[in-house]
Amino acid sequence: xxxxxxxxxxxxxDDKKYRHEHGQFVVEGDKMVTELLSSDLNIIxxxxxxxxxxxxxxxxxxxxxxxxxxxxxxxxSSLTTPNKVLAIASMPVWPSSIATLAILLDGIQxxxxxxSIIRIADWYAIDTVYCSENSADAFNAKxxxxxxxxxxxxxxxxxxxxxxIKLNSDMPSYVTVLEGKDINLFSKITRGFIIIGNxxxxxxxxxxxxxxxxxxxxxxxxxxxxxxxxxxxxxxxCMLS
Amino acid sequence: xxxxxxxxxxxxxDDKKYRHEHGQFVVEGDKMVTELLSSDLNIIxxxxxxxxxxxxxxxxxxxxxxxxxxxxxxxxSSLTTPNKVLAIASMPVWPSSIATLAILLDGIQxxxxxxSIIRIADWYAIDTVYCSENSADAFNAKxxxxxxxxxxxxxxxxxxxxxxIKLNSDMPSYVTVLEGKDINLFSKITRGFIIIGNxxxxxxxxxxxxxxxxxxxxxxxxxxxxxxxxxxxxxxxCMLS
Numbered sequence: 001x002x003x004x005x006x007x008x009x010x011x012x013x014d015d016k017k018y019r020h021e022h023g024q025f026v027v028e029g030d031k032m033v034t035e036l037l038s039s040d041l042n043i044i045x046x047x048x049x050x051x052x053x054x055x056x057x058x059x060x061x062x063x064x065x066x067x068x069x070x071x072x073x074x075x076x077s078s079l080t081t082p083n084k085v086l087a088i089a090s091m092p093v094w095p096s097s098i099a100t101l102a103i104l105l106d107g108i109q110x111x112x113x114x115x116s117i118i119r120i121a122d123w124y125a126i127d128t129v130y131c132s133e134n135s136a137d138a139f140n141a142k143x144x145x146x147x148x149x150x151x152x153x154x155x156x157x158x159x160x161x162x163x164x165i166k167l168n169s170d171m172p173s174y175v176t177v178l179e180g181k182d183i184n185l186f187s188k189i190t191r192g193f194i195i196i197g198n199x200x201x202x203x204x205x206x207x208x209x210x211x212x213x214x215x216x217x218x219x220x221x222x223x224x225x226x227x228x229x230x231x232x233x234x235x236x237x238c239m240l241s
Numbered sequence: 242x243x244x245x246x247x248x249x250x251x252x253x254x255d256d257k258k259y260r261h262e263h264g265q266f267v268v269e270g271d272k273m274v275t276e277l278l279s280s281d282l283n284i285i286x287x288x289x290x291x292x293x294x295x296x297x298x299x300x301x302x303x304x305x306x307x308x309x310x311x312x313x314x315x316x317x318s319s320l321t322t323p324n325k326v327l328a329i330a331s332m333p334v335w336p337s338s339i340a341t342l343a344i345l346l347d348g349i350q351x352x353x354x355x356x357s358i359i360r361i362a363d364w365y366a367i368d369t370v371y372c373s374e375n376s377a378d379a380f381n382a383k384x385x386x387x388x389x390x391x392x393x394x395x396x397x398x399x400x401x402x403x404x405x406i407k408l409n410s411d412m413p414s415y416v417t418v419l420e421g422k423d424i425n426l427f428s429k430i431t432r433g434f435i436i437i438g439n440x441x442x443x444x445x446x447x448x449x450x451x452x453x454x455x456x457x458x459x460x461x462x463x464x465x466x467x468x469x470x471x472x473x474x475x476x477x478x479c480m481l482s
Binding site for chain 2 (some may be wrong): 112119120121122123125126146150153184193217218222223224225226227229231233235237238240241
């Protein structure tokens with residue numbers, strides 16, 4: 001049986017402000033919770049149906065197990081079709097050192113794009129994604145889902161990108177613009193900042209001016225632009241693989 | 242003033258079945274309608290606020306103009322914040338010849354992914370996207386939005402992919418799998434079928450077996466997979482650019 005206070009707490013974590021105040025976030029569904037269990041993150045509480053506990057071995061995990069009935073899961077779930085299990089986890093604490101290879105996102109606001117980009121970072125072994133303050137929140141349910149759990153492994157940090165670039169001016173920086181040097185002409189890199197801009201406005205002028213290299217994906221057809229996550233994938237592949 | 246029948250007709254076009262029965266679809270918002278106006282598609286009706294008509298020159302367009310009040314636009318719009326204009330367009334009629342360079346999508350069900358992939362096709366000058374019958378509908382509002390209007394220029398056709406590949410067995414076919422030959426080792430192509438699979442299940446076995454080349458994007462980190470649209474972008478870039 002879950003209490004009213006538990007329901008209220010879980011629902012409040014839908015809100016970015018409360019998530020960051022409590023340093024906690026919600027993970028839903030069998031697939032995502034399995035990813036969470038295999039990560040190093042601290043799981044505070046695990047609400048699951050009896051059938052889920054039966055088919056998952058979680059004896060080694062330090063967490064509070066709370067068996068729930070389907071109607072209770074429905075009350076705490078934000079999914080239209082609740083999926084067996086819901087976990088509350090602590091937000092990761094990352095080292096404060098500056099990453100030597102990172103993706104910098106200037107105003108990525110679509111949660112699906114942010115999640116896909118975190119997944120790209122995880123695929124190409126880029127351990128950090130720095131986001132400007134106006135970017136989507138990494139612990140938003142849609143971001144977690146789109147990242148397919150990569151957000152449990154990748155450091156995603158909000159910061160003042162201009163400050164970050166200025167403080168690390170020796171770090172090669174590559175900013176994606178519409179009219180830059182063809183990405184195919186660059187050699188592979190092992191360190192640097194790869195900078196991607198907002199879905200419609202691109203990267204801020206000040207960041208463009210601070211960056212060492214302006215890079216572009218050459219267009220052969222008529223589309224005005226590529227989706228931000230797609231562009232990030234192409235650039236990471238060309239520069240790192 | 243718009244009639245009840247008009248409202249009903251526009252709302253019915255939310256449904257895939259009605260769209261295809263009528264051969265019509267809805268385009269909403271200033272940006273998307275501007276893209277539609279610059280395409281070759283036939284626009285049947287244009288519902289817009291007075292201010293929109295004033296700032297857009299559409300004298301050359303053969304279409305029925307219907308000025309509406311904000312409250313009327315709200316009634317016909319499927320957006321939470323209706324955006325000045327809504328158009329009904331005829332679905333394009335494409336040549337029946339087989340494309341010599343095409344993306345084949347086996348069960349892409351997320352409208353955002355389908356839209357992003359149509360935009361990738363438009364970026365790399367691939368004029369056709371063939372989709373399996375269980376793929377999302379190209380004239381779904383979310384697909385149109387994610388394609389950023391590329392769906393007005395690119396032929397998107399549902400068909401039996403297995404039949405298509407068998408009938409065109411001389412066409413080089415490249416199927417994306419997790420354990421295939423590194424995409425970086427392939428030469429550029431100018432003709433062929435690039436085959437992408439469902440977001441979670443990948444490409445059907447039968448299609449894999451029919452294909453000439455199994456290709457992969459090599460992973461350096463820990464993510465289990467890439468988003469389907471991101472993977473399509475990387476593959477198209479590597480093979481075409």
